Amino acid sequence: MFGGSWTQQKLEILSEYLRAYRLIFHKNPRARFFETSYVDAFAGTGEIPRRKLQGFFKDDPDMLKAEEEFRKGSVKRALEVEPPFHHYVFIEKDAGKCKELEALKKEFTNCDITIINEDANAALLNWCAELDTRKERAVVFLDPFGASVEWKVIAAIADTKAVDLWILFPYAAINRMLVSEGMPPKAWADRLTRIFGTDQWAKDFYSTSSWKSLIDPEKRVERTYKTADQEQITEFFMKRLKGKFAAVAKPGFLYNSKGLLFVLMFAAGNQKGAEAGVRIANHLMKRLGQ
Numbered sequence: 001m002f003g004g005s006w007t008q009q010k011l012e013i014l015s016e017y018l019r020a021y022r023l024i025f026h027k028n029p030r031a032r033f034f035e036t037s038y039v040d041a042f043a044g045t046g047e048i049p050r051r052k053l054q055g056f057f058k059d060d061p062d063m064l065k066a067e068e069e070f071r072k073g074s075v076k077r078a079l080e081v082e083p084p085f086h087h088y089v090f091i092e093k094d095a096g097k098c099k100e101l102e103a104l105k106k107e108f109t110n111c112d113i114t115i116i117n118e119d120a121n122a123a124l125l126n127w128c129a130e131l132d133t134r135k136e137r138a139v140v141f142l143d144p145f146g147a148s149v150e151w152k153v154i155a156a157i158a159d160t161k162a163v164d165l166w167i168l169f170p171y172a173a174i175n176r177m178l179v180s181e182g183m184p185p186k187a188w189a190d191r192l193t194r195i196f197g198t199d200q201w202a203k204d205f206y207s208t209s210s211w212k213s214l215i216d217p218e219k220r221v222e223r224t225y226k227t228a229d230q231e232q233i234t235e236f237f238m239k240r241l242k243g244k245f246a247a248v249a250k251p252g253f254l255y256n257s258k259g260l261l262f263v264l265m266f267a268a269g270n271q272k273g274a275e276a277g278v279r280i281a282n283h284l285m286k287r288l289g290q
């Protein structure tokens, strides 16, 4: 369920990274030259939907305080970072959720907040094109429910050479499209190609065997099947990131009771900041299964 412990783990890692990032840019005289932005491209509302506290706990002040912290989504956690980012960009395609995001402007009056009610892929391509990389740096967080981020967007983010990217690779959603017997149907195959930015996945993830037909020895029978496992699928995407970004951290695996759901990944786009960024991310990722 959305709001479970893997959600908390990913959000705590993101918040700690954002705090460290802002401290570096605030304290380091050369880094202070840059304006920093936090871009949340699947922003939600700032609150995580969770069941209300029940029974004995519902009036306990400590439990209420802990629950309030648990409920904070990525947007709220980013707005609470001290010192704040110079700019916040929240992209959310649901108009109702954008209204809730608008209300945060009153709560965080010291923050410069832009809300974009649009598809994340389109909005991010525009945002990348407008970023002034001579004087701007940014952290982008991609937290989709499913497989909705296209590779061309990740490539555009990398090409800025000014952005640190946190992305939740939607392993379970992608693995569902990678059917076990035969190749995925065309619509899924096309989607997988847009997500990976190449059709090489088909060769790497599938094998074909053929043998003489028992019924008609003149004919051959062919069977195509998936050979890739969790590790190969994750590694394929990691390699794609490594090919575009200055450096990439070790991935962190987020499970629920049914298995692997997402893989949290971090990629640093700016050569100068990459070493520090990846060191911090690697340290934080140790909390997750690796």
Ligand SMILES: C[S@@+](CC[C@H](N)C(=O)[O-])C[C@H]1O[C@@H](n2cnc3c(N)ncnc32)[C@H](O)[C@@H]1O
Pocket: 011, 041, 042, 043, 044, 045, 046, 047, 048, 072, 073, 074, 075, 091, 092, 093, 094, 097, 118, 119, 120, 121, 143, 144, 145, 148
């Ligand atoms: C997993 S939730 C994000 C949760 C958020 N990071 C948090 O911690 O509160 C994904 C959000 O992305 C939005 N969304 C889904 N597809 C989208 C798209 N193509 N573009 C922009 N937003 C989208 C959904 O409405 C949902 O609010």
